[in-house]
Amino acid sequence: xxxKSLVGVVADELLDRIISGEFPPGSSVPGELELSARxxxxxxxxxEAMKTLEAQRILSVERGRGTFVNPLNRWSSLEAxxxxxxxxxxxxxxxxxxxxxxxxxxxxxxxxxAQRITDDELDGLRNxxxxxxxxxQANNVASFVAADLAFHDQxxxxxxxxxxxxxxxPLHRVLEKGRTETSKVPDIQEHAIGHHQNIFxxxxxxxxxxxxxxMDAHMQQxxxxxxxxxxxx
Numbered sequence: 001x002x003x004k005s006l007v008g009v010v011a012d013e014l015l016d017r018i019i020s021g022e023f024p025p026g027s028s029v030p031g032e033l034e035l036s037a038r039x040x041x042x043x044x045x046x047x048e049a050m051k052t053l054e055a056q057r058i059l060s061v062e063r064g065r066g067t068f069v070n071p072l073n074r075w076s077s078l079e080a081x082x083x084x085x086x087x088x089x090x091x092x093x094x095x096x097x098x099x100x101x102x103x104x105x106x107x108x109x110x111x112x113x114a115q116r117i118t119d120d121e122l123d124g125l126r127n128x129x130x131x132x133x134x135x136x137q138a139n140n141v142a143s144f145v146a147a148d149l150a151f152h153d154q155x156x157x158x159x160x161x162x163x164x165x166x167x168x169x170p171l172h173r174v175l176e177k178g179r180t181e182t183s184k185v186p187d188i189q190e191h192a193i194g195h196h197q198n199i200f201x202x203x204x205x206x207x208x209x210x211x212x213x214x215m216d217a218h219m220q221q222x223x224x225x226x227x228x229x230x231x232x233x
Contacts, residue, residue: 010039010049015058018069019084025071029059056080078170086174095178095226098171103219105164106152107212113158114203114211121158125151125200132196136189144189145179151196155203155215181230188225195221 014029023029030038035046050067053059056077061067072094075081085094113121128151135144149172156165182188195218202211 006039006041006045007048007052010035010041010046011052013039014049015053015080015083018058019087023069025069028066028068031066082170082174086177094174095231096223098174098178099219099223099226101171103216103223105167106155106219107215109156109159109161109164110199110203110215111208111212112161113155114206114208116160117158117203117206121154122200122204124154125203128154129193129196129200132189132193136186136193139186141180141183144183145176148179148183148192148196149176151199155199158203182222182226185225185229188229191221191225192218 014035017023018029029050032043032046032050035049036043039046050059050061054061054067057070057074058077058080059067060070072081072084075084085098128147131147132144132151135141135147153165153168156168159165183192195214199211199214199218202214
């Protein structure tokens, strides 16, 4: 195996240990000797792996003291943050922050979509809401989540802003996991269906302000439901 690949293996395993909570923020990570023995690699390989995580601001080196784990809000790697959000111990806070991010981006995307959406795209949104209703009645969580995600994806693309769609693509795995958890609650499904219908009607009216407000109300309801049914359950 090439040294570069070994560097990636060591960096990934150390990141996994950080995400699992073995090394929480502010704690020190093992030194080069311990890691090189654990992975049966050279100290140079370990050093390069540590530099990789340092470059992503996951680790900070304090000369004379050691290498320490930074808080999640200092990390600069989107992939690492997404892994922490989907696999780590910071789930509740990450879930709230993800809704905050969606609120900032999706309300604007919905406002743009109201001015640009096509009749075919509106038909697609109508079908998504219908699919959500059918899945709710059949208690099919997987189908409900698929229709829910498809509805939001259509709006992002209907905004015709390529940056918005690209920004959301890496979030898909985390969104799917989060929706699957919350959508197990029938009341949350009912709330979502009502808000998706309101968003559809605002877009069908091609009213930018109404569309923005409808999406904002949906994001607020999503946050309220997360706190009431999941985080405080």
